[in-house]
Amino acid sequence: MKCSVFIATSADGFIAKKDGSVDWLHTAGKPDADLGDDADMGFKPFMASIDCMIMGRKCMEMIHSMQLTEQQWPYGDTRIIVLSNTLTQLPAFPGKVELYSGDIKVLLKNLENQGHTHYVDGGTTIQGFINLELINQMTITRAPILLGEGIALFGKTKKDIRLEKCSAKRFKCSAKSLANDFIQEVFSVNYD
Amino acid sequence: MKCSVFIATSADGFIAKKDGSVDWLHTAGKPDADLGDDADMGFKPFMASIDCMIMGRKCMEMIHSMQLTEQQWPYGDTRIIVLSNTLTQLPAFPGKVELYSGDIKVLLKNLENQGHTHYVDGGTTIQGFINLELINQMTITRAPILLGEGIALFGKTKKDIRLEKCSAKRFKCSAKSLANDFIQEVFSVNYD
Numbered sequence: 001m002k003c004s005v006f007i008a009t010s011a012d013g014f015i016a017k018k019d020g021s022v023d024w025l026h027t028a029g030k031p032d033a034d035l036g037d038d039a040d041m042g043f044k045p046f047m048a049s050i051d052c053m054i055m056g057r058k059c060m061e062m063i064h065s066m067q068l069t070e071q072q073w074p075y076g077d078t079r080i081i082v083l084s085n086t087l088t089q090l091p092a093f094p095g096k097v098e099l100y101s102g103d104i105k106v107l108l109k110n111l112e113n114q115g116h117t118h119y120v121d122g123g124t125t126i127q128g129f130i131n132l133e134l135i136n137q138m139t140i141t142r143a144p145i146l147l148g149e150g151i152a153l154f155g156k157t158k159k160d161i162r163l164e165k166c167s168a169k170r171f172k173c174s175a176k177s178l179a180n181d182f183i184q185e186v187f188s189v190n191y192d
Numbered sequence: 193m194k195c196s197v198f199i200a201t202s203a204d205g206f207i208a209k210k211d212g213s214v215d216w217l218h219t220a221g222k223p224d225a226d227l228g229d230d231a232d233m234g235f236k237p238f239m240a241s242i243d244c245m246i247m248g249r250k251c252m253e254m255i256h257s258m259q260l261t262e263q264q265w266p267y268g269d270t271r272i273i274v275l276s277n278t279l280t281q282l283p284a285f286p287g288k289v290e291l292y293s294g295d296i297k298v299l300l301k302n303l304e305n306q307g308h309t310h311y312v313d314g315g316t317t318i319q320g321f322i323n324l325e326l327i328n329q330m331t332i333t334r335a336p337i338l339l340g341e342g343i344a345l346f347g348k349t350k351k352d353i354r355l356e357k358c359s360a361k362r363f364k365c366s367a368k369s370l371a372n373d374f375i376q377e378v379f380s381v382n383y384d
Contacts (some may be wrong), residue, residue, distance in 0.1 A: 011355055011379070012346035013205045024352060130338070144358050144379060146322070148349030154204035157340030160216060163203055166336050166373040168360035181358040185375055187203070187336060 003054075003108070003119045005126055005138040006046045007153060008182075014150030015124070020062055028143040033180035038171045041141055041182060047078060050118040052111055056125030057084040064091045079116075081107070083125060104132055127155040133191040138163075144181035163187040195246075195300070195321060196312045197330040198238045199345060200374075206342030207316070212254055220335040225372035230363045233333055233374060239270060242310040244303055248317030249276040256283045271308075273299070275317060296324055319347035325383040330355075336373035355379040 008025055009015050016022050035041070053075060055063075060082045068074075080097045082090060083104070090099050100107055111119060129135045140153070166187040173179045200217055201207050208214050227233070245267060247255075252274045260266075272289045274282060275296070282291050292299055303311060321327045332345070358379040365371045 011377075028354070029358075142377075144355035146346060146349055146353040146355065148347070148352070154338060155340070157338055160340070161338040162220070163336035163338065164221075164373055166221075166371070166375055167362055168375040168377070170359055179358070181356055181379070183358055183360040183377055185203075185334075185360070187373070 002136045003129060003134045004046075004050065005135055005140075006043070006120055007126070007139070008141040008143055009153045010145050010147040010150070011142050012146045012148065013153055014147045015153045016062070016151045017147060018150055020058070020065075020151070022062070024145055024147065025143055028145040029181035030178055031180070033171075033173050033178055035171045035173060035180060041171060041184065042139065043074070046120075046139065047074075047076065050078065050120050052079045052081065052116045052119045054081045054083060054107075054119050054125070057082060057087060058124060060084075060090070060097075081111075104129070104134065108134065124151060124153075124155075126153065130154075130161065130189070131158055135189050137188050138186070140185045142183045142185065144183075162190040162192070164190050194310050194328045195326045196238075196242065196310065197318055197327055197332075198235070198312055199318070199331070200333040200335055201345045202337050202339040202342070203334050204338045204340065205345055206339045207345045208254070208343045209339060210342055212250065212343070214254070216337055216339065217335055220337040221373035222370055223372065225363075225365050225370055227363045227365055227372060233363060233376065234331065235266070238312075238331065239266075239268065242312050243270065244308040244311045245270050245272045246299075246311050246317070247272065247274055249274060249279060250316060252276075252282070252289075273303075296321070296326065300326065316343060316345075316347075318345065322346075322353065322381070323350055327381050329380050330378070332377045334375045334377065336375075354382040354384070356382050 007015060010024070010028075017024065066072075081100050082097060083100055085101045087099060087101075090097055108119070126135065164187060166185065168183060168185045170179055170181070170183050199207060202216070202220075209216065258264075273292050274289060275292055277293045279291060279293075282289055300311070318327065356379065358377065360375060360377045362371055362373070362375050
């Protein structure tokens with residue numbers, strides 16, 4: 001069972017402003033920087049490494065508010081499961097999006113039995129997954145901006161949690177371009 | 193006028209636990225890793241690049257609680273100014289430690305006139321300095337641990353603040369040793 005996180009935050013650790021907006025993410029740093037093969041900052045290679053995505057209701061609603069066309073849908077054919085204890089049906093979405101309410105560990109066990117080997121969660125649901133000791137690896141892309149307040153990626157934990165195999169990089173730019181000033185950190189989580 | 197920050201945080205952005213303790217900083221990651229010339233994670237080269245240090249009262253009290261001997265004093269002969277509007281005298285300290293209460297911009301102007309060209313601030317006072325647009329460069333060393341709660345490095349800002357010239361690295365280790373899993377980020381602050 002392996003759950004990964006791939007998410008962007010501000011340098012002070014927020015995934016969105018208080019109102020849920022992420023516009024700042026698209027204007028932070030140097031959006032016009034030529035990153036060559038890294039233009040998507042690792043998103044496509046990451047998506048290719050997973051075959052199921054689990055997200056919280058708020059994350060889904062944020063994506064829905066973008067009113068993406070099927071062509072703009074960023075998750076390809078990846079199976080997507082939206083966690084909600086309040087929704088009874090999902091807004092119209094392109095692709096394979098399912099609703100789930102219930103025990104997270106049961107869901108993950110079922111996914112494992114169905115042959116899924118790698119899952120990813122996006123949004124504040126991550127905090128719950130960390131406290132269930134279900135996140136094994138995190139890729140955090142830090143945008144070069146301080147927001148001061150907003151929706152934090154991390155929240156309270158039941159105990160101190162050790163991180164391992166940490167690495168960090170900025171994205172290389174072409175000779176003609178400056179870097180975009182985003183930093184990407186990768187680490188494993190050790191709950192022992 | 194150039195003010196720099198050189199500080200360690202947890203991966204979730206805390207500089208200390210709620211009670212002010214920083215014990216976790218000394219046990220996070222792999223404290224026994226052989227980092228060679230980077231054993232102090234850049235502290236000495238950084239201190240050599242500055243000639244005056246400004247810190248808040250809480251930061252000074254935390255250092256005082258360590259009951260360091262003159263031999264253990266980490267700041268050498270660097271001039272240290274402690275900001276406090278409540279203290280009238282400082283606890284006994286080795287080295288050159290001064291107390292200041294009053295306007296920060298006046299202090300910095302005086303320091304500049306005295307020939308100081310580079311200052312550093314440690315502790316939560318950083319938040320006030322950022323809102324006065326006085327921090328130009330930050331080096332943040334992220335310990336591989338999630339604390340869940342504590343005293344945050346960053347706080348509310350008057351506006352979004354852009355970061356530039358961002359870089360990140362993990363510390364190289366010798367062939368015989370694993371990395372210590374700390375990550376160091378450096379960036380400039382642009383208040384425009």
